[in-house]
Amino acid sequence: MVLRKSxxxxxxxxxxxxTSCLEVAKGITDWTQIEDIETIDGKTHYLGDDGIxxxxxxxxxxxxxxxxxxxxxxxxxxxxxxxxxxxxxxxMREMEGNHYIYFDDAVNATYTLNxxxxxxxSRQDAKxxxxxxxQNQEELxxxxxxxxxxxxxxxxxxxxxxxFKAIFKIENKKLEQQAFQHAYFISSNKKTxxxxxxxxxxxxxxxxxxxxxx
Numbered sequence: 001m002v003l004r005k006s007x008x009x010x011x012x013x014x015x016x017x018x019t020s021c022l023e024v025a026k027g028i029t030d031w032t033q034i035e036d037i038e039t040i041d042g043k044t045h046y047l048g049d050d051g052i053x054x055x056x057x058x059x060x061x062x063x064x065x066x067x068x069x070x071x072x073x074x075x076x077x078x079x080x081x082x083x084x085x086x087x088x089x090x091x092m093r094e095m096e097g098n099h100y101i102y103f104d105d106a107v108n109a110t111y112t113l114n115x116x117x118x119x120x121x122s123r124q125d126a127k128x129x130x131x132x133x134x135q136n137q138e139e140l141x142x143x144x145x146x147x148x149x150x151x152x153x154x155x156x157x158x159x160x161x162x163x164f165k166a167i168f169k170i171e172n173k174k175l176e177q178q179a180f181q182h183a184y185f186i187s188s189n190k191k192t193x194x195x196x197x198x199x200x201x202x203x204x205x206x207x208x209x210x211x212x213x214x
Contacts, residue, residue, distance in 0.1 A: 031057030032107065032203055040207045049098055050115045052193065055211035060102040060111060065089060068101045075108070109199040119192045121185055126155035126164040129185065133166065145174045151202060161188035163209075167202060188214045 031042070045054040045062065063071065072085055092099045097115035104111075121129075130153050137148035151167040164185040171178045182197040182205055191214045197205055 031059065031208075032199075032201065040211070042208060042211070045102075047098070047100060047113075047115075050191070051214075052115070052191070053213040054100075054113070055208050056102060056111065057104065057208070059104045059106045060109075061104075063101045063103055065093060065099075065101065068103065071103065107199065107201075109197065109203075112196045114194045116192050116194060118187065118190050120187050121155070121157075121162040121164050121192075123155050123157070126153070126185075129164060130166060133168075133183075137168070145172050147171045147173060151180070161186065161214075163187075165206075169202070184209060186212075186214070 031040070040055075041058065042055050043058045043060075045056060046052075047054065069086065069089070089101075092112060092114060095114055096117060099115075100113045102111040103109070134148075134150070141147055147170070149169040149171070151169055153166040154164070156163045156165075162185075166183045168181045168183075169178060170181055178200070180199055180202045182195075182199070182203065184193075184195040184197075186193050186195065186209070193214065195209070197203070
């Protein structure tokens, strides 16, 4: 079993997450209440360089890295935790492939997508990926005030598409803050994308993933 270096790097940067920028949701919008694919309302975003169509809630807007960093500066209250997010973005930009950033300022949720060379993900690969994530999280917990709790981890392969999904609760008990990380690794149609959704609460985001076209 061999996984590309870019995916292993992504596992590391997924763990580099601060709760400060997402500590307070300004309100609840319809997309956070979605229960099935038939009830969702959203907007299609075409990633021309990669031939990918995203389907996201209408409240998400695309940001350049520079504009997103400016946004972080306006939201963050802790310079140390802001630096953690800056580090995560730096690693995203250095990965092989393209990266995209979307932000919903109604609930303070960040959606990022990285394209990487095609890498099919088997069930055994998924177990390996989860193990690396958990190891990185344990190391980060020892050197920070962040605690990670696995909510779910699933792998699915229908013969055409492989999806590994993992959700983690991230808590800063010292500051009484929490956030939820939703990570997706998707391989289909000779393409692989790595998706990370950070929100102040757990969200059922699968219907939007199912409407995505690689």
